[in-house]
Amino acid sequence: xxxxxxxxxxxxxxxxxxxxxxxxxxxxFLPIFSINTAATPxxxxxxxxxxxxxxxxxxxxxxxxxxxxxxxxxSASLLATMFGICAARAITRYRFPARRSINGLLMAPLVLPExxxxxxxxxxxxxLGLNLSLITVVFGHVLICIPYSLSVLTSxxxxxxxxxxxxxxxxxxxxxxxxRRVTLPMVxxxxxxxxxxxxxxxxxxxIMAFFLTGxxxxxxxxxxxxxxxxxxxxxxxxLGTLLLIASVILLTIAEIVRRRASRRTQxxxxxxx
Amino acid sequence: MPERTMIEIxxxxxxxxxxxxxxxxxxxxxxxxxxSLLGPSGCGKTTLxxxxxxxxxxxxxxxxxxxxxxxxxxxxxxxTNMVFQSYAIFPHLNVEQNVSYGLKRLRLNPSEEQxxxxxxxxxxxxxxxxxxxxxxxxxxxxxxxALARALVMRPKVLLLDEPLSALDKKLREQMQVxxxxxxxxxxxxxxxxxxxxxxxxxxxDRIAVMFGGRIAQVAxxxxxxxxxxxxxxADFLGGMNFVKANIVEExxxxxxxxxxxxxxxKTDKPVAFAxxxxxxxxxxxxxRLRVLWDDATDKHEVAGKVVxxxxxxxITHLVIEIPGFEKPLSVTETxxxxxxxxxxxxxxxxxxxxxALVALAD
Numbered sequence: 001x002x003x004x005x006x007x008x009x010x011x012x013x014x015x016x017x018x019x020x021x022x023x024x025x026x027x028x029f030l031p032i033f034s035i036n037t038a039a040t041p042x043x044x045x046x047x048x049x050x051x052x053x054x055x056x057x058x059x060x061x062x063x064x065x066x067x068x069x070x071x072x073x074x075s076a077s078l079l080a081t082m083f084g085i086c087a088a089r090a091i092t093r094y095r096f097p098a099r100r101s102i103n104g105l106l107m108a109p110l111v112l113p114e115x116x117x118x119x120x121x122x123x124x125x126x127x128l129g130l131n132l133s134l135i136t137v138v139f140g141h142v143l144i145c146i147p148y149s150l151s152v153l154t155s156x157x158x159x160x161x162x163x164x165x166x167x168x169x170x171x172x173x174x175x176x177x178x179x180r181r182v183t184l185p186m187v188x189x190x191x192x193x194x195x196x197x198x199x200x201x202x203x204x205x206x207i208m209a210f211f212l213t214g215x216x217x218x219x220x221x222x223x224x225x226x227x228x229x230x231x232x233x234x235x236x237x238x239l240g241t242l243l244l245i246a247s248v249i250l251l252t253i254a255e256i257v258r259r260r261a262s263r264r265t266q267x268x269x270x271x272x273x
Numbered sequence: 274m275p276e277r278t279m280i281e282i283x284x285x286x287x288x289x290x291x292x293x294x295x296x297x298x299x300x301x302x303x304x305x306x307x308x309s310l311l312g313p314s315g316c317g318k319t320t321l322x323x324x325x326x327x328x329x330x331x332x333x334x335x336x337x338x339x340x341x342x343x344x345x346x347x348x349x350x351x352x353t354n355m356v357f358q359s360y361a362i363f364p365h366l367n368v369e370q371n372v373s374y375g376l377k378r379l380r381l382n383p384s385e386e387q388x389x390x391x392x393x394x395x396x397x398x399x400x401x402x403x404x405x406x407x408x409x410x411x412x413x414x415x416x417x418x419a420l421a422r423a424l425v426m427r428p429k430v431l432l433l434d435e436p437l438s439a440l441d442k443k444l445r446e447q448m449q450v451x452x453x454x455x456x457x458x459x460x461x462x463x464x465x466x467x468x469x470x471x472x473x474x475x476x477x478d479r480i481a482v483m484f485g486g487r488i489a490q491v492a493x494x495x496x497x498x499x500x501x502x503x504x505x506x507a508d509f510l511g512g513m514n515f516v517k518a519n520i521v522e523e524x525x526x527x528x529x530x531x532x533x534x535x536x537x538x539k540t541d542k543p544v545a546f547a548x549x550x551x552x553x554x555x556x557x558x559x560x561r562l563r564v565l566w567d568d569a570t571d572k573h574e575v576a577g578k579v580v581x582x583x584x585x586x587x588i589t590h591l592v593i594e595i596p597g598f599e600k601p602l603s604v605t606e607t608x609x610x611x612x613x614x615x616x617x618x619x620x621x622x623x624x625x626x627x628x629a630l631v632a633l634a635d
Binding site: 168182 | 426
């Protein structure tokens with residue numbers, strides 16, 4: 001028994017290491033092969049070069065796609081967060097009929113097959129007579145970002161003591177002033193969090209973008225197109241590496257914001273108790 | 274003192290569907306008065322306070338503050354300020370910023386604003402803590418910040434929603450004294466909501482006792498304790514012995530009751546005495562009964578037997594069975610003369626003051 005008990009932790013450690021390995025090994029290959037001189041991704045590496053990175057900057061189709069993605073992601077995250085704020089406030093603050101069902105409907109895109117939503121969106125856009133463009137992609141992304149934005153914002157708003165807003169009104173502040181001086185500073189971390197999450201989701205979203213875009217490709221659509229050409233693979237790997245670094249930076253910022261926010265909520269919790 | 278009315282509540286009802294949180298309630302509160310709304314949870318006291326503040330709207334009826342009807346006036350334009358039960362200190366601001374929050378709207382010049390903030394902090398003994406972050410304060414300090422933040426606005430009425438309920442006993446008692454002193458110093462009308470009868474008795478000029486959305490009695494602490502209008506009020510305000518009685522005679526301001534053991538008792542009739550047949554109740558507080566030691570005698574005495582005894586440090590609580598009474602009498606006696614040593618089962622004689630007997634509507 002004691003032997004087993006001694007064995008168990010080491011087995012668990014091995015399991016954990018393997019698990020992490022399978023999760024992240026492919027990701028590690030990305031930067032490794034992106035600095036390989038050969039165009040085919042296999043070991044041993046034939047030499048080291050930053051050529052593929054230099055090529056990225058001089059490929060107009062790619063820089064265009066990157067620019068498109070950035071625009072779409074910024075617009076989609078702003079819109080999704082804006083709608084998210086309205087919905088989260090209504091859901092956490094007011095009691096109205098069908099509140100739960102409405103919340104469920106807003107969260108539904110999270111579990112619906114994305115390809116189905118994409119096809120339906122496409123049909124609706126065409127029926128409305130809209131030309132497919134980056135704008136229709138933004139519409140699609142807003143739809144799928146809202147559930148994420150809503151859940152981040154709802155948890156941020158739920159920890160908010162309503163009597164703080166009443167105290168502000170009681171001290172003579174108008175509803176708008178109360179929002180600006182009390183509500184906004186208190187929920188700012190949740191809003192920033194929602195913006196970052198929506199941005200990241202929009203940036204790497206493929207299916208919606210593939211169906212709803214016109215002639216302008218977003219980054220994932222561009223990458224998908226490039227994968228058909230074996231010679232273009234190292235460029236894609238280099239691009240992937242850059243995206244990876246950008247994601248890590250964004251997620252780190254989101255995490256810092258989240259920790260600050262939770263520290264504040266904990267303190268606030270102490271105040272309420 | 275001028276008897277000017279500060280708050281006039283006339284026939285105010287607040288219903289939530291079929292439930293009436295407040296039912297046709299009328300009340301006047303005078304300027305400069307320390308007024309308490311006392312009652313168990315759900316009696317409508319907080320609803321009433323929130324309607325005065327403007328956070329809730331009467332279904333019918335009118336609330337006036339200083340002669341101005343408050344219908345349709347939102348909370349931010351009322352001459353009232355509130356100390357919240359949760360204190361509602363803004364956690365992202367420091368003490369000074371919390372206190373000056375409402376002043377910012379008035380656009381005072383900076384030195385005047387600073388002076389008022391410091392004055393308010395000094396009033397609540399928080400001088401020098403202005404730069405302290407809101408989250409670094411103790412419960413008592415947060416309470417004081419909430420108080421300073423409201424007082425700095427110089428409201429006509431200060432509303433306090435169970436402000437002491439989150440504090441421990443020692444601090445609560447200290448704050449009761451301080452709040453009372455502060456109220457007398459600033460002269461503002463204070464309205465306190467509480468479910469703690471001792472708090473209400475210790476601090477108030479007058480108390481309204483509420484049950485089920487209605488006001489049962491409005492009176493001074495002494496009157497409400499000694500002359501409660503009915504059994505419910507009497508019971509809520511502290512221990513009370515209830516003795517069943519019959520009404521013998523009722524006229525104008527007095528009433529005569531016939532009881533077992535105490536005999537015929539003529540006493541003041543409660544203001545809102547609502548006669549219900551011939552039955553009524555006679556009440557006497559446990560501390561108004563006195564143990565007669567050894568050979569001592571009294572004009573008014575009853576004899577019985579000790580059936581239970583509870584020790585509370587400075588007092589002992591005796592339960593005494595009296596032949597002729599349905600229920601035993603409760604007596605609280607100080608421990609100066611050895612009440613804590615009276616054996617259970619011992620015969621005992623009690624003296625009572627007939628003036629302490631009070632007729633109660635059922």
